[in-house]
Amino acid sequence: MSRIVTLTLNPAIDVSTVAARVEPTRKLRCGLPRYEPGGGGINVARVIEALGGETMAVYPAGGPFGEMLQRALEALGLPHLPVPIMGDTRESFTVDEGESGLQYRFVLPGPTLTPAERQACLEAIASLVPAPSHLVVSGSFPPDVELGLHDEIADLAERMGAKLVLDYSGEVLRHAVARGGIHLLKPSLSELSTLEGRPLDDETEQEAAVRRLVEQGAVEIVVLSLGAAGALLASREGVERFRAFDVPLRSAVGAGDSVVGATVLALSRGWSLRDAVRYGMAAAAATLMRPGTGLCRAEDVERLYREG
Template sequence: MPFIATLTLNPAMDLSVGTARVVSTDKLRCSLPRHDPGGGGINVARVVKTLGGKALAVYPAGGPFGELLQRSLDELGLVHRPVPIGGDTRESFTVDELETGLQYRFVLPGPSLAPQELQRCLDTLAALHPTPHYLVLSGSFPPGVGIGFFDELLALTRRIGARLVVDLSGEPLAYAASQGGIYLMKPSLNELASIMGHPVTDAARQEEALRSLIARGSAEIVVLSLGAEGALVACGEHLERVPSPDVPVLSAVGAGDSMLGAIVLALAEGRELGAAVRCGVAAGAATVMRPGTELCHREDVQRLIAELGRTGL
């Protein structure tokens, strides 16, 4: 099976708790905390492994949470290559308000990365054997990482013959879209609007925006994540909407990463694009069914894929 590698420049240990209500100045009695390794590329690799694929995660790690992150990935049996750094890996946390069903997500900044630490990340990827068929860059850029890092990573993927998959936001995403050379890009609605410079809330504008990105060579495939509405995918002249199954929503944490992991794995397995995106939509839906920072379960993904097939979606 083709090998999938991921790069997470700003990983985190994700903590999730529940409390009856979030009230200012009160002491909030919380449930027992749950810790999960997090960060875009790490979540993608975890989902690939959960669904039976072969993935390896590369990420910078330092300090107590960096050590906890490494131990957690060992316990999950995920193949990973931590890159030692001088700073401390961050922690982020999610609070579920049990009386209302609302969720509060607190995303903390990560440590600054020095140029030599970034270079070690690239060197680690270049030294992977076997060479990955797909390289997924997912998550935020931490302090100290300029948008020019994308050029170095793109050059590396070309040297090793890997397909570059991108799930970024903000300035790094806009820059990546302007440079092109991407195999697959997965923006959200807000991220797509930031690239295009105008709202893309209606279906016609969404389709026009994806066609524009394909036409100007930003990516070979663009998958627009639409949350509960599923996804819109474009490749060449092909344009397809994939609705999402109706599922109970407990937490949105990691849903987009789960979608991307399942899509890349399905493409690596040789599935056609529409089927791959249906796998991704099913994985995203299976993740929102889980509490806190827990990701999808394989049996849920398989059941939802079968449901999409039965309903003709």
């Protein structure tokens, strides 16, 4: 079985709770908190593991939340490789408002990594035997990290013969696309609009933008997340839209990571590209059904995929 390695450069402990109403100034009495490991690549690895795949999550960890993150991953039984750092791993905070059903998500910036710590993350991946079939880099970059770190990641994936899968945003997304060599890219609509430098509200414009990424040779596969509108797939075979699954929404945390995890897992198993994206959409829908920062369950993913 192919092993999929994920790199999370800015992981977090995700804290989620419930309050009757979110309002300023007053003390808000909350329900019991849930603590779960978070960060894009870690979420991707959790999804792959839940769906029966072989994975390894590589991430920097420091301070009390770094220790909590390691214990949480050990409790889940998720294969993981922490890289010690001097800074403190961040926490993210999610509050579900009981009266309205709205969700409020507070994301902190995280620690700065030293050049030696960044290099240690890459060396941890390079030391893995056997080399992974796919390297997934997902989530935000730590503060003050040079864009050249992406070039080092891409060079490492090329040396190992691993297919590079990215879920980036902002300037690092623009830099990565300019460099090219991406096997699969999973932007959101807002991220793609930022990359294009203009809103992409029209379906024709969206299709032209993802097709352009493929035709320019920067990316082999683009899976554009469109939220309730589903997803848009672009490859050398053309462009195809996928409708979203109709499921009750409890939390949107981790839905995009679920798309990445399930899609890459299916591709590593030799599935067709279309079926792999459908599987990713089923995983995202199964995650939307879970409260707080909970991710998809295998039985829900399989059921939705069969019914869809």
